[in-house]
């Protein structure tokens with residue numbers, strides 16, 4: 476799985492391309508294309524304001540807290556269920572081990588990510604916003620390049636799952652089978668987690684309607700973070716919370732994911748250490764809204780790396796786009812005041828995608 480140096484349009488020079496957008500986005504070289512050129516300095520488009528750079532993190536080394544690592548082997552044991560729900564309330568993030576997804580499947584998903592991004596730009600660009608024949612498949616760089624003040628040091632392939640048949644005809648063959656298998660194999664742990672989390676909210680049974688509300692759609696992203704000439708000046712992903720119900724994230728051994736610690740004073744960020752074979756689980760905005768704020772969708776960000784490539788593969792487990800989300804009747808039945816209004820989920824997601832990453836601000840869209 477060793478990364479190779481892909482041929483770019485500018486293989487022999489360390490000078491930046493004269494037209495950045497043309498090179499990165501329109502020709503499909505991505506940030507990887509910039510990295511492969513061996514640039515010695517970070518292009519100005521990626522220089523983040525001081526407050527967004529890693530140096531703004533307080534107390535990183537002094538910080539003692541870490542997010543829980545939970546053994547899912549006996550997930551029905553009330554003690555395990557309690558750990559899961561407590562972590563979702565306190566941190567909005569935890570890692571799971573013994574989750575039942577075969578390690579080979581995780582390995583294959585990471586290998587497939589390398590395989591896709593190591594394709595020539597001329598192949599990858601077929602899946603860009605401009606060229607992909609479908610909104611369900613999108614190759615890009617940064618998050619929202621035309622809205623961001625400073626760009627993010629990352630490339631991604633985003634795949635919205637509609638059906639096996641649709642995926643067979645539209646997803647890139649370089650990574651299709653492995654991502655589909657990863658999606659299929661995570662189904663059981665996703666259902667177990669939802670069952671446990673819902674029990675604490677007094678939702679006894681996840682019937683078909685509820686299943687569609689909690690996990691009626693899925694999006695899988697393949698994230699590729701190339702080696703960066705000056706990681707202290709930029710970010711790989713800026714501060715954001717996910718808009719999912721929950722996210723199942725596979726990260727590699729490089730590290731760099733940080734979660735905001737909202738306990739205590741100051742701005743503390745906790746590193747999520749790579750744990751071999753684990754999956755990182757985080758609560759998204761949709762579940763924060765449906766639980767009326769009980770479960771927390773917490774801000775996170777990713778730092779760029781000066782010496783190693785990083786890949787990650789999040790599965791965003793979402794309501795159906797046509798679902799109306801709001802505090803669940805089971806949660807507000809006790810007379811609890813609703814903190815959020817009902818919103819159409821696809822409107823919520825469009826609001827998220829139409830702006831740059833901005834911390835926790837997306838959820839204001841649904842606040843009463």
Ligand SMILES: CC(C)(COP(=O)(O)OP(=O)(O)OC[C@H]1O[C@@H](n2cnc3c(N)ncnc32)[C@H](O)[C@@H]1OP(=O)(O)O)[C@@H](O)C(=O)NCCC(=O)NCCSC(=O)/C=C/c1ccc(O)cc1
Nearest residue numbers: 610618633692694717718719791793796821824825828829
């Ligand atoms: C509203 C969607 C996303 C698109 O609907 P559409 O009718 O095809 O709308 P558009 O094609 O007009 O897209 C709306 C805007 O979103 C943008 N967009 C359309 N998909 C994308 C895309 N995967 N990527 C980044 N812009 C996009 C798209 O470029 C466009 O921006 P603009 O051209 O400036 O109007 C629709 O597929 C939908 O309702 N999906 C519901 C399920 C869903 O995808 N949920 C999202 C879960 S993803 C999540 O929790 C976190 C994701 C995330 C992702 C990246 C991060 O760095 C961090 C986090």
Ligand SMILES: O=C(O)CCC(=O)C(=O)O
Nearest residue numbers: 696698726732777787789
């Ligand atoms: O790469 C990571 O570890 C996190 C990615 C992430 O936050 C996202 O894609 O939403």
Ligand SMILES: [Fe+2]
Nearest residue numbers: 715716717775
């Ligand atoms: Fe995220």
